[in-house]
Amino acid sequence: MTHDAKAHPPYMLIWGILAILMFAKVAVSLVGLPKWLSVTLLVIISLVSALLVALYYMHLKFEQKRVWVLAAIPLPLIAIFLLLVMQEFR
Amino acid sequence: MSAHVKATDFEITGFAGEPHDPPGFIRTYIFSTDHKMIAKQFLLMSLVFLLLGGTLALVIRWQLGFPGSPLPGGGVLPETMAPGGIILPEFYNSLVTMHGTFMIFFAIMPLLVGVFGNLLIPLQIGAPDMAFPKLNALSFWLAVPAGFIMLASFAVEGGAAGAGWTSYAPLSASGEYTGVYLGQQLWLVSLFILGFSSITGAVNYITTVITMRAPGMTWFRLPLTVWALFVTALLALLAMPILAGALILLLADQTIGTTFFLPATGGEPLLWQHLFWFFGHPEVYILILPSFGIVSEVLSNGARKPIFGYHAMVLAIIAIAFLGWIVWGHHMFMSGMNPMLGTTFMLTTVVIAVPSAIKVFNWLGTLWRANIHFHVPFLHSVAFVSLFIIGGLSGIFMASAPVDIQIHDTYFIVAHLHYVLFGGSLFGIFAGIIYWYPKMFGRMMNRTMGYIHFAGTFVFYNLAFFPMHNLGLQGMMRRLYDPNQYEYLAPLQGMNTFISYSVFALFAFQLLFAVNFLSSLRFGKKAEKNPWNANSLEWSVASPPPHGNFHGWPTVYRGPFEYSVPGRDQDFHPQWEPPDGEVAPRMAGSPAPEPTGFSTGAHEEEES
Amino acid sequence: MSHVASMAVEEPARDRGFEMYNAKLGMWVFLLSEVMFFTSLIGAYIILRFAHPDQFAGPGEVLNVPLTAMNTFLLICSSVTMVKAFAALQHDDQKGLKLWLLATIVMGASFVGVQVYEYIHLSHIGFVPNAEAYSAAGGAIYGSTFYLMTGFHGLHVTIGVLCLIWILWKANRGAFHSKRVAGVEAMGLYWHFVDLVWIVLFTIVYLI
Numbered sequence: 001m002t003h004d005a006k007a008h009p010p011y012m013l014i015w016g017i018l019a020i021l022m023f024a025k026v027a028v029s030l031v032g033l034p035k036w037l038s039v040t041l042l043v044i045i046s047l048v049s050a051l052l053v054a055l056y057y058m059h060l061k062f063e064q065k066r067v068w069v070l071a072a073i074p075l076p077l078i079a080i081f082l083l084l085v086m087q088e089f090r
Numbered sequence: 091m092s093a094h095v096k097a098t099d100f101e102i103t104g105f106a107g108e109p110h111d112p113p114g115f116i117r118t119y120i121f122s123t124d125h126k127m128i129a130k131q132f133l134l135m136s137l138v139f140l141l142l143g144g145t146l147a148l149v150i151r152w153q154l155g156f157p158g159s160p161l162p163g164g165g166v167l168p169e170t171m172a173p174g175g176i177i178l179p180e181f182y183n184s185l186v187t188m189h190g191t192f193m194i195f196f197a198i199m200p201l202l203v204g205v206f207g208n209l210l211i212p213l214q215i216g217a218p219d220m221a222f223p224k225l226n227a228l229s230f231w232l233a234v235p236a237g238f239i240m241l242a243s244f245a246v247e248g249g250a251a252g253a254g255w256t257s258y259a260p261l262s263a264s265g266e267y268t269g270v271y272l273g274q275q276l277w278l279v280s281l282f283i284l285g286f287s288s289i290t291g292a293v294n295y296i297t298t299v300i301t302m303r304a305p306g307m308t309w310f311r312l313p314l315t316v317w318a319l320f321v322t323a324l325l326a327l328l329a330m331p332i333l334a335g336a337l338i339l340l341l342a343d344q345t346i347g348t349t350f351f352l353p354a355t356g357g358e359p360l361l362w363q364h365l366f367w368f369f370g371h372p373e374v375y376i377l378i379l380p381s382f383g384i385v386s387e388v389l390s391n392g393a394r395k396p397i398f399g400y401h402a403m404v405l406a407i408i409a410i411a412f413l414g415w416i417v418w419g420h421h422m423f424m425s426g427m428n429p430m431l432g433t434t435f436m437l438t439t440v441v442i443a444v445p446s447a448i449k450v451f452n453w454l455g456t457l458w459r460a461n462i463h464f465h466v467p468f469l470h471s472v473a474f475v476s477l478f479i480i481g482g483l484s485g486i487f488m489a490s491a492p493v494d495i496q497i498h499d500t501y502f503i504v505a506h507l508h509y510v511l512f513g514g515s516l517f518g519i520f521a522g523i524i525y526w527y528p529k530m531f532g533r534m535m536n537r538t539m540g541y542i543h544f545a546g547t548f549v550f551y552n553l554a555f556f557p558m559h560n561l562g563l564q565g566m567m568r569r570l571y572d573p574n575q576y577e578y579l580a581p582l583q584g585m586n587t588f589i590s591y592s593v594f595a596l597f598a599f600q601l602l603f604a605v606n607f608l609s610s611l612r613f614g615k616k617a618e619k620n621p622w623n624a625n626s627l628e629w630s631v632a633s634p635p636p637h638g639n640f641h642g643w644p645t646v647y648r649g650p651f652e653y654s655v656p657g658r659d660q661d662f663h664p665q666w667e668p669p670d671g672e673v674a675p676r677m678a679g680s681p682a683p684e685p686t687g688f689s690t691g692a693h694e695e696e697e698s
Numbered sequence: 699m700s701h702v703a704s705m706a707v708e709e710p711a712r713d714r715g716f717e718m719y720n721a722k723l724g725m726w727v728f729l730l731s732e733v734m735f736f737t738s739l740i741g742a743y744i745i746l747r748f749a750h751p752d753q754f755a756g757p758g759e760v761l762n763v764p765l766t767a768m769n770t771f772l773l774i775c776s777s778v779t780m781v782k783a784f785a786a787l788q789h790d791d792q793k794g795l796k797l798w799l800l801a802t803i804v805m806g807a808s809f810v811g812v813q814v815y816e817y818i819h820l821s822h823i824g825f826v827p828n829a830e831a832y833s834a835a836g837g838a839i840y841g842s843t844f845y846l847m848t849g850f851h852g853l854h855v856t857i858g859v860l861c862l863i864w865i866l867w868k869a870n871r872g873a874f875h876s877k878r879v880a881g882v883e884a885m886g887l888y889w890h891f892v893d894l895v896w897i898v899l900f901t902i903v904y905l906i
Binding site for chain 3: 008011012014015018019022023025026028029030038039042043045046049050053054056057058067070071073074077078081082085086088089
Binding site: 221222225289292293294296297300301302327328329330331332333334335336338339342346347348349350355356357358361364365368369 | 720723724727728730731732734735736737738739741742745746749750753827828830837838839841842843845846850
């Protein structure tokens with residue numbers, strides 16, 4: 001650990017935020033917003049939640065930048081695949 | 091690093107040379123966790139599958155060379171395959187499918203990744219073993235049942251999978267279309283298990299290369315084989331799961347009635363092709379990159395010159411690996427894909443020619459004005475370069491969509507893929523096996539037999555596969571059961587027969603390799619530590635190396651390609667030899683310096 | 699273990715330069731391949747849905763959103779207990795470690811249980827993998843994708859629970875302490891990753 005083992009990340013705080021975000025998602029989904037708006041909001045909220053899990057629970061925030069590079073390797077591949085194949089079915 | 095870290099670090103004293111209980115027979119030969127033994131196990135398995143795949147090729151060539159005449163000895167085959175020795179069309183479909191599957195997934199891939207990855211990564215980076223030895227054993231023991239399942243599919247009702255090694259949906263998605271039910275499902279299950287085996291192997295290789303390099307072994311002192319295998323492992327790590335996912339979807343279509351790839355109930359058959367080739371194109375580079383590494387190593391050794399442009403070689407490997415992810419659509423020009431996508435994929439594909447050409451010119455630059463030692467692995471490497479150029483050039487034909495319309499799914503493709511997979515990968519494998527045979531088994535392979543095998547293979551290989559370009563341009567389709575069904579193909583029968591004879595001769599020469607391989611185990615000349623006068627770390631230890639490979643961590647002083655350095659008596663300068671006037675800092679048992687890992691000095695400061 | 703060299707490698711060696719021991723780095727590398735695995739499954743879902751939007755029902759029409767929302771909450775809670783177990787271990791709090799691990803196991807197993815209940819319920823109302831009746835346009839890919847996506851995630855949770863039980867058994871034998879955290883931390887990485895996948899999956903399968 002590069003960080004002090006005694007000082008933990010704010011685990012419970014993150015938990016609270018994740019729970020709120022999750023219920024926010026359910027609300028957005030069921031409240032009947034226009035499709036484009038609800039999809040955009042849902043995607044943003046879930047990406048934020050996923051990022052929080054990766055940063056704090058998986059400790060990515062406290063790792064060296066090299067681990068970030070490693071963890072980021074699949075991201076461009078996912079983007080390329082989805083974007084190109086979606087052209088197919090446009 | 092601080093003292094307590096070292097205490098919990100590697101137990102350096104426990105390496106080879108220290109007395110410990112010798113492992114029993116089962117732990118040594120069957121469930122071994124020693125990377126060298128696992129490499130040998132992979133070698134045995136994949137050579138058996140290479141032979142099997144080759145045998146299937148003989149049967150295919152018999153049917154194409156002499157359509158409709160009974161296969162010699164084919165009477166032993168059951169009625170469902172070849173009644174009276176005459177090959178049935180359904181069986182022929184299984185033959186081409188399984189030939190491709192065996193060769194790609196069970197011969198070339200384990201030969202390159204399983205054998206050389208296991209053997210060379212720890213030895214060339216100076217590590218005692220892999221990072222996860224048990225996971226390594228698991229990787230082999232998953233590959234074996236996968237192979238058995240694949241073999242067993244010949245025996246089930248309906249025969250083995252017959253939808254081609256690419257298993258295009260919807261042909262493969264429902265047994266109604268091919269008459270093959272269980273065989274296709276076994277094919278899917280087998281490849282899923284093999285994919286898992288590849289992923290465990292890849293996790294191991296990547297972790298090992300990152301954390302277990304010997305002191306002084308910086309990233310740019312790694313031999314090119316390690317670079318190639320590292321990048322290959324990354325490709326396998328990221329590509330195999332894509333295949334696994336696609337296989338699961340297809341298996342669900344086959345078994346529980348889902349409709350991912352069945353258009354009748356709303357699925358998308360093209361999705362299979364996208365998923366398969368998104369895996370499949372990186373897979374193509376999994377099958378060739380390790381050969382690039384092996385050939386660079388052997389060419390430099392035979393030429394007694396440093397490899398030309400080491401950094402360019404490394405960057406070219408990385409560039410090829412990345413570009414390999416954005417070109418998959420060039421397999422699909424004729425699939426009815428969005429034409430705009432076709433243009434995109436055509437451009438990205440042509441760009442791959444740039445790093446490939448960098449590699450080829452660097453190999454030629456390595457040979458330029460060299461004082462060459464024509465040993466057998468060197469000859470195979472030169473053959474690799476020349477045949478890879480032919481395969482690469484025919485690749486450019488297919489990369490351009492308008493030309494591909496003419497030659498798509500013809501024998502031109504068959505010629506191309508055999509030029510890169512046989513002429514490329516397999517010649518690289520021959521070079522690698524012969525070059526590292528002494529390190530694996532402690533004996534040299536017979537040179538005379540080696541030269542004869544090389545000459546025969548090179549000649550008959552070209553006689554067999556070069557005419558296929560012509561067949562393809564004249565319109566002969568791949569996977570065609572009987573060319574005489576078409577009037578316009580009937581005049582090509584002479585050429586088909588000629589190819590068949592060449593393939594039979596080619597196969598006979600491979601038997602010579604098997605004889606050489608087996609007899610040298612017993613009768614080969616005893617190998618010294620460094621029979622090729624090479625530089626990399628594996629040649630600093632006995633042949634074969636003991637358990638734990640090195641005494642503690644070796645120290646690395648320079649790059650792996652320092653041949654013919656001016657002012658030295660020897661024409662090579664090994665990585666482990668201290669600079670003149672310095673004494674090696676450590677003997678066995680003394681405290682070892684920290685391995686390099688990803689480390690920079692700064693981090694070690696923080697630790698203490 | 700007779701193989702001395704490999705024993706040395708398997709020791710919970712502190713990171714050597716990478717600031718990371720092998721087990722943790724290996725888990726990160728393995729998770730990369732898991733990312734790609736879920737890319738092929740979820741990617742297939744996204745592409746099929748993009749190509750045939752009319753074959754999918756809207757949120758809450760077929761699937762029970764409140765039930766799965768509670769289930770999602772359960773998985774998020776299990777993530778926090780997992781990370782608490784790791785924190786307890788860093789303080790050498792053996793009792794805390796075991797209790798938090800146990801809580802994680804219970805919640806993980808409940809998640810799988812609720813999912814199985816949901817499957818049984820859905821199959822009773824006729825929503826099965828090849829159910830054509832449940833999409834407006836008549837195709838069967840809604841059921842196909844739903845079961846394959848959630849099923850393979852559920853399989854990952856199940857494997858995670860089994861591994862957690864094994865970790866708890868080892869913890870009970872005193873295998874971990876503050877200088878020896880590799881097993882728990884690597885396990886935690888896997889568990890949080892599975893949680894992360896569910897956060898994405900819940901959104902695109904149930905809520906969009």
